[in-house]
Amino acid sequence: xAKPKTIFYCQNCGAQHSKxxxxxxxxxxxxxxxxxxxxxxxxxxxxxxxxxxxxxxxxPLRITEIEVGSEPRLNTNNGELNRVLGxxxxxxxxxxxGGEPGIGKSTLLLQISLHLGHKTLYVSGEESxxxxxxxxxxxxxNPANCYILTETKxxxxxxxxxxxxxxxxxxxxIQTLHSDYIESSPGSISQIRECTAELIxxxxxxxxxxxxxxxxxxxxxxxxxxxxEHMVDTVLQFEGDRNHVYRILRAHKNxxxxxxxxxxxxxxxxxxxxxxxxSEILISKNDEGLSGTAIASTLEGMRxxxxxxxxxxSSAVYGTPQRSTTxxxxxxxxMLLAVLEKRAGFRLxxxxxxxxxxxxxxxxxxxxxxxxxxxxxSSNEDVCIEKDICFAAEVxxxxxxxxxxxxxxxxxxxxxxxxxxxxxxxQTKLPKANYAIKIQKVARIEDVVSYLFA
Numbered sequence: 001x002a003k004p005k006t007i008f009y010c011q012n013c014g015a016q017h018s019k020x021x022x023x024x025x026x027x028x029x030x031x032x033x034x035x036x037x038x039x040x041x042x043x044x045x046x047x048x049x050x051x052x053x054x055x056x057x058x059x060p061l062r063i064t065e066i067e068v069g070s071e072p073r074l075n076t077n078n079g080e081l082n083r084v085l086g087x088x089x090x091x092x093x094x095x096x097x098g099g100e101p102g103i104g105k106s107t108l109l110l111q112i113s114l115h116l117g118h119k120t121l122y123v124s125g126e127e128s129x130x131x132x133x134x135x136x137x138x139x140x141x142n143p144a145n146c147y148i149l150t151e152t153k154x155x156x157x158x159x160x161x162x163x164x165x166x167x168x169x170x171x172x173x174i175q176t177l178h179s180d181y182i183e184s185s186p187g188s189i190s191q192i193r194e195c196t197a198e199l200i201x202x203x204x205x206x207x208x209x210x211x212x213x214x215x216x217x218x219x220x221x222x223x224x225x226x227x228x229e230h231m232v233d234t235v236l237q238f239e240g241d242r243n244h245v246y247r248i249l250r251a252h253k254n255x256x257x258x259x260x261x262x263x264x265x266x267x268x269x270x271x272x273x274x275x276x277x278x279s280e281i282l283i284s285k286n287d288e289g290l291s292g293t294a295i296a297s298t299l300e301g302m303r304x305x306x307x308x309x310x311x312x313x314s315s316a317v318y319g320t321p322q323r324s325t326t327x328x329x330x331x332x333x334x335m336l337l338a339v340l341e342k343r344a345g346f347r348l349x350x351x352x353x354x355x356x357x358x359x360x361x362x363x364x365x366x367x368x369x370x371x372x373x374x375x376x377x378s379s380n381e382d383v384c385i386e387k388d389i390c391f392a393a394e395v396x397x398x399x400x401x402x403x404x405x406x407x408x409x410x411x412x413x414x415x416x417x418x419x420x421x422x423x424x425x426x427q428t429k430l431p432k433a434n435y436a437i438k439i440q441k442v443a444r445i446e447d448v449v450s451y452l453f454a
Contacts, residue, residue: 006035006036007035007036007190008020008021008033008034008035008036009033009034009036009188009189009190009225010024010026010027010029010032010033010189010225011032011033011034011189011225012024012027012029012032012225012226013026013027013029013225013226013227014189014193014225014226014227014228015027017033020033020035021033034188034189036184036188036189036190072088073085073087073088073089073090073091074088074089074090074091074118074167074168074209075088075117076088076089076112076116077112077115077116077117078111078112078115078274079274079276080249080263080264080265080274080275081108081112081249081263083261083262083263083301083303084236084249084250084251084254084261084262084263085234085251085254085256085257086254086256086257086258086261087257089168089209089211090209090233090256091207091208091209092203092204092206092207092208092209093203093209093210093233093234093255093256094196094199094200094203094209094210094212094231094232094233094234095209095210095211095212095232095233095234095235095236096174096211096212096214096222096228096229096232096234096235096236097109097211097212097213097214097236097237097238098213098214098215098216098222098235098236098237098238099216099237099238099239100216101215103238103239103240103247104238104240104247104265104267104272105172105213105238106124106126106127106172106213107135107139107267107271107272108238108249108265108272109122109170109172109211109213110122110132110135110136110139111139111140111271111272112170113143113146113168113170114136114139114140114143114146115140115143116145116146116168117145118145118166118167118168119145119147119164119165119166119167119168120145120146120147120166120167120168120169120170121147121149121160121161121164121166121168121169121170122146122147122148122149122170122172123149123150123151123157123169123170123171123172124148124149124150124172125150125151125152125171125172125173125176125177125186126172126173126176127150127172128150129148129150132148133148138269138270138271139270139271140271147164147166152176152177152178152186153177153178153179153180154177154178154179154180154195154198154199155179155180157177158198158202161202166208167208168208168209168210168211169199169202169203169208169209169210169211170210170211170213171199171210171211171212171213172213173212173213173214173215174192174195174196174212174213174214174224174228175187175192175214175215175223175224177191177192177195178191178195179191179194179195179198181194182194187223187224189224189225192223192224192225192228193224193225193227193228193231196212196228196231196232197231199212200231200232212232214228222235229252229253232253233254233255233256234251234253234254234255234256235251235252235253235254236249236250236251236252237249237250237251237252240267240360244360245266245267245268246264246265246266246267246275246281246359246360247264247265247266247267247272248262248263248264248265248360248361249262249263249264249265250262250263258301258302260300260301260302261300261301261302261303262278262300262301262303262305264278264281266281278303278305278359279305279306279307279417281359282305282306282307282308282358282359282361283295283306283307283308283358284308284358289384289385289386289387290384291378291379291381291382291383291384291385292310292311292312292313292375292376292378292379293308293309293310293311293375293378293384293385294308294309294311294371294372294374294375294378294385294389294390294391295307295308295309295371295387295389295390295391295419296308296309296363296367296368296370296371296372296390296391296392297367297390297391297392297410297411297413297414297422298363298365298367298368298392298410299365299367299406299409299410304409304410304412304413305413306390306413306414306417306419307357307358307359307361307363307368308357308358308359309328309355309356309357309358309368309371309372309374309375310355310356310357310358310375311353311354311355311356311372311375311376311378311379312352312353312354312379313348313351313352313353313354313376313379313380314351314352315350315351315352316350316351316352317352321349321350321351321352321353322352322353322354323337323352323353324352324353324354324355325354325355325356326355326356326357327356327357327360327361327362327363328355328356328357328362328363328368328372329364332366332369333353333355333372335397336369336372336373336376336395337353337376339373339395339396339397339399339445340373340376340377340445342399343398343399343444343445343446344399344445344446344449346377346380348376348380351380353376355372355375355376365404366394366404367392367393367394367404367410368391369393369394369395370391370392370393370394370395370401370423370448371390371391373395373445373448374391374423374448374452377449377452377453378452381453383452383453385452386420386421388418388419388420388421389419389420389421389422389423389452390414390419390421390422390423391422391423391424392404392407392410392411392414392422392423392424393423393424393425393428393442394425395445399444399445399446400443400444401424401425401426401442401443401444401445401447401448402425402427403424403425403427403428403429404424404425404428407424407428407429407430408430408431408432410422411424411430411435411437411439414437415435415436415437419437420437420438421437421438421439421440422437422438422439422440423440423441423442423448423451424439424440424441424442425441425442425443426441426442426443427443428441
């Protein structure tokens with residue numbers, strides 16, 4: 001047996017160093033080096049020793065000579081996850097799902113594995129088979145193709161994979177796995193990287209998609225070296241508040257689709273329910289008119305959403321007025337307040353302004369600027385806006401109302417949800433002239449004020 005070797009790994013970027021030093025030479029972060037005991041044998045493979053075959057050396061091919069198969073994506077039978085992934089799981093892909101503890105990562109993937117029409121191996125290093133069985137009975141009492149394995153050693157996992165030949169593999173979680181090739185504890189940087197490399201090799205050689213669950217740090221990033229997110233094909237983030245029932249699934253990286261799509265779920269006793277109409281949770285159902293609220297039409301990827309903007313304008317109690325936002329950029333709010341003060345003559349410099357996007361989501365679409373201004377003016381004047389009016393336009397520094405892309409999708413969504421009027425920029429070009437909804441075009445902030453509060 002070779003003498004063990006000590007390596008210092010950077011917890012931020014995963015760079016190796018022969019000795020400890022205060023600053024990492026690669027990412028320039030301070031106090032991120034940790035010491036690990038490591039020993040690598042001469043030959044490694046995801047297959048057991050008896051199953052190894054003679055490897056062929058790859059040769060370079062001209063790009064026109066490479067054959068691309070037409071293998072379809074694997075349907076997960078979950079519309080929200082399919083939307084975020086770009087149509088389903090790509091064969092041979094590696095997907096990493098991160099999120100806070102208790103947010104529902106294991107529930108989501110167990111629910112998917114129970115409803116899949118493909119043979120699925122669910123590997124858990126955190127729960128026993130009995131615990132998973134009790135949770136599975138609440139979600140789907142009669143699963144057909146789901147197999148549960150409680151194991152943390154990668155070599156044993158690959159032995160069971162060879163016997164079972166699953167079509168999809170789910171690992172819960174990557175921080176609990178360990179490999180015999182690395183002499184360090186599970187969850188360490190070297191173990192996470194080595195186990196992920198073995199799973200990537202398995203996925204690419206066999207064409208079986210692998211989904212990993214990853215823990216996150218207190219800062220919100222996935223635990224382990226940053227190189228872990230570079231190694232995988234897709235990085236998904238499961239967001240939400242444990243005190244609320246709604247969860248949001250986003251793609252931070254996707255080699256096979258867009259990263260702008262959004263999936264929304266509702267946590268129930270029987271699992272996660274897909275929310276096909278997000279406007280039902282993003283718009284309140286108050287019958288009486290309230291000042292300080294406005295409805296905006298925004299886009300998340302290809303999906304149009306109607307969201308409610310709430311604003312509260314009050315006299316400043318202390319000398320310096322407060323500017324507080326939830327789900328919206330605070331610097332953009334300050335810019336819009338300056339535009340209202342300079343271009344429209346509203347004196348808001350001595351007043352507190354609080355802004356909230358309902359539903360617990362964060363929006364950076366400039367198309368909600370007009371709704372933000374309408375909500376602020378409604379609260380300032382204490383005059384409610386009609387409930388059947390919505391907004392879709394950007395506000396410039398000169399006080400002009402600017403058009404936003406894909407206006408026809410926003411108008412169609414507002415029309416489908418029963419809104420009577422949508423306020424857009426005067427420069428908006430529409431492909432057709434006949435809509436069931438009234439399209440109110442405005443050019444400047446003064447036009448908005450005169451239309452809403454005349």
